[in-house]
Amino acid sequence: MTWENFIEPYFNILHQKPEEGVSVKKSFAYRALFDRTIPVWTRPLVFPPNQLTKGLNQQILLLRVAPNQSENEIRFHLARFVRHVEGQPEAAMPMLEKILESAPESSLARLEYAEILAGLGKYEKAVDELIRGLKDAEAPVRENYVANFTKGLLAAKQYKPLAKLLHDMAGRKDVSPGLLVQSAWLMATLPDDEARDGAFALELLDKLDGSASGNADVLLARAAAHAAKGDFPAAIAAIDESPFPRVASPDQKRIGEALKAAFQQGKPFVNQ
Numbered sequence: 001m002t003w004e005n006f007i008e009p010y011f012n013i014l015h016q017k018p019e020e021g022v023s024v025k026k027s028f029a030y031r032a033l034f035d036r037t038i039p040v041w042t043r044p045l046v047f048p049p050n051q052l053t054k055g056l057n058q059q060i061l062l063l064r065v066a067p068n069q070s071e072n073e074i075r076f077h078l079a080r081f082v083r084h085v086e087g088q089p090e091a092a093m094p095m096l097e098k099i100l101e102s103a104p105e106s107s108l109a110r111l112e113y114a115e116i117l118a119g120l121g122k123y124e125k126a127v128d129e130l131i132r133g134l135k136d137a138e139a140p141v142r143e144n145y146v147a148n149f150t151k152g153l154l155a156a157k158q159y160k161p162l163a164k165l166l167h168d169m170a171g172r173k174d175v176s177p178g179l180l181v182q183s184a185w186l187m188a189t190l191p192d193d194e195a196r197d198g199a200f201a202l203e204l205l206d207k208l209d210g211s212a213s214g215n216a217d218v219l220l221a222r223a224a225a226h227a228a229k230g231d232f233p234a235a236i237a238a239i240d241e242s243p244f245p246r247v248a249s250p251d252q253k254r255i256g257e258a259l260k261a262a263f264q265q266g267k268p269f270v271n272q
Contacts, residue, residue: 032063033061038063040069040074041065041066041067041069042063042065042066043063043064043069043073043077044061044062044078044081044085045062045063045064045077045081046080046081046085047061047062047085048084048085049087059085072098072099072103072106072109075095075096075099076096076099076106076109076112078092079092079095079096079099079109079112080112082095083116089119090116090120092116093113093116096109096110096116097113107133107135107136110129110132110133111129111134114127114129118130118149118152118153123156123161124160124161126161127149127153127161127164130149131164131165131168131169134169139174139175139176142169146165146166146169149165150162150165150166150182150186154186157191159190159191159192159195160192160194160195163190166187167200170183170187170204171200171203171204175207177209180207180208181204181205181208181212181215181218181221183201183204184202184204184221184222184225185217185220185221185271187200187201187204187225187228188201188227188228188268189224189268190271191271191272196228197228198225198229198230198268199225201224201225201228202222202226202229205218205222214242215247216249216252217252219238219242219243219244219248220244220255220256220259222238223235223236223238223239223256223259224259224268224269227267227268232263235259235263236260236263239256239259
């Protein structure tokens with residue numbers, strides 16, 4: 001996009017007669033695109049580059065008029081723009097840190113900060129910031145963040161930070177059955193001996209109501225949890241003597257056989 005084919009024609013419509021001190025290059029549109037300066041009464045919207053804009057070698061700048069925004073709101077939206085549109089997460093960090101210095105209760109800034117830290121491989125601090133940022137979040141929002149962070153932490157083999165996150169999030173009162181079961185399975189099967197916690201996994205499963213007791217995934221998680229505690233007879237019984245053979249699918253039965261093989265050797269099942 002160039003000023004000749006977009007900005008200048010509109011400028012000339014608005015300013016049909018020459019005015020002292022008024023020119024295309026002093027217009028906010030020109031300065032926004034080429035001097036990277038926007039008025040304080042605007043906020044940049046996130047529109048990440050896509051295949052079309054990359055192919056045309058263009059960057060789309062969307063601005064929203066926001067005349068009453070605070071300094072921290074300006075910093076927050078600029079930080080998101082720098083991170084998501086310009087692809088410079090480290091450059092966004094000082095803006096978010098400035099917000100958190102003056103407004104430590106800002107959950108949006110803290111969550112954005114946590115995501116950047118995780119992307120930079122600073123996993124322990126990222127989890128600390130995430131936990132703090134989700135302190136007052138509603139359950140669906142909280143669990144969405146937990147799911148995304150869990151995936152990333154598993155991929156990076158960061159089992160201790162993951163265990164810390166699950167201890168905090170799954171240990172709360174308003175946790176969905178799905179997160180309870182998934183967290184119990186992970187806590188019982190983590191490859192890190194120090195991070196794995198069968199007792200906590202059983203606590204999570206005990207929070208489920210009675211209708212879930214015959215669920216095959218629950219039974220697998222309970223078997224793995226017993227084994228993680230070193231109680232291999234109970235682990236084997238959870239597969240052999242429970243409703244598991246009757247309610248399990250063929251895939252779940254194969255997982256059950258893999259668990260049982262490990263238990264018979266006196267080993268917990270480790271989910272690699």
